[in-house]
Amino acid sequence: MTSTINILLTEHQPLLRLAIRTVVEGEGGLHLVGEADNSTEGFRLFKELGPDVIILGLRFPNSCSIDDLDSYFEERPKAKIIVLAEHAGDAEISRALRKGAVGYICKDVSPGELITAIRTVAAGRKYIPEDIAQILSEHIGEEELTSTEATILRMIVGGMSNKEIAFALDISENTVKSHNQNIFGKIGVNDRTSAATTAIKRGLVRVDL
Numbered sequence: 001m002t003s004t005i006n007i008l009l010t011e012h013q014p015l016l017r018l019a020i021r022t023v024v025e026g027e028g029g030l031h032l033v034g035e036a037d038n039s040t041e042g043f044r045l046f047k048e049l050g051p052d053v054i055i056l057g058l059r060f061p062n063s064c065s066i067d068d069l070d071s072y073f074e075e076r077p078k079a080k081i082i083v084l085a086e087h088a089g090d091a092e093i094s095r096a097l098r099k100g101a102v103g104y105i106c107k108d109v110s111p112g113e114l115i116t117a118i119r120t121v122a123a124g125r126k127y128i129p130e131d132i133a134q135i136l137s138e139h140i141g142e143e144e145l146t147s148t149e150a151t152i153l154r155m156i157v158g159g160m161s162n163k164e165i166a167f168a169l170d171i172s173e174n175t176v177k178s179h180n181q182n183i184f185g186k187i188g189v190n191d192r193t194s195a196a197t198t199a200i201k202r203g204l205v206r207v208d209l
Contacts, residue, residue, distance in 0.1 A: 010045075011057035020032075023111045047075055058085040059085075066096050106129075148179060153204060157196045
């Protein structure tokens, strides 16, 4: 006899929670044991309920759940977490997987794929959709940005000029320009505008909408 898979859902968008709840409740062998609309409540329920699978929204109004993954795995090293994201930004996927997530799906996931992801993860395997796996493969081996480069890239996305960045970081404008060239080379662009666009598309910079 197949055991029931207990699922915890943490996602701040009510309609998305409703959609996922409807899919899960309509599938035999799956049981939604708890829901939360914020990361604090989600982590509390995680500790209290001990679900088999956690579906964890990537972003909340004031936080990113990737930053919370360490706490989940400190509490339960073998927790099975599926990250639910707005879009397939390869940098965010890589961060989530490095921290221990075993699944990654986007919010436009079909009901069938959602069920497949849950069952795959519950069985002890990773679930990365083919299109997302392709995105990841395109950037294998790329050199990561340093913390300073990541900070400067966020400032570029925020519309700051080289002079403003230099002032904010207390470095010379020439040093900023040197960092810019390193950033451009690492992410495969030639100018600030392309850097900002690529950073957002790939999830290299967090943009809170």
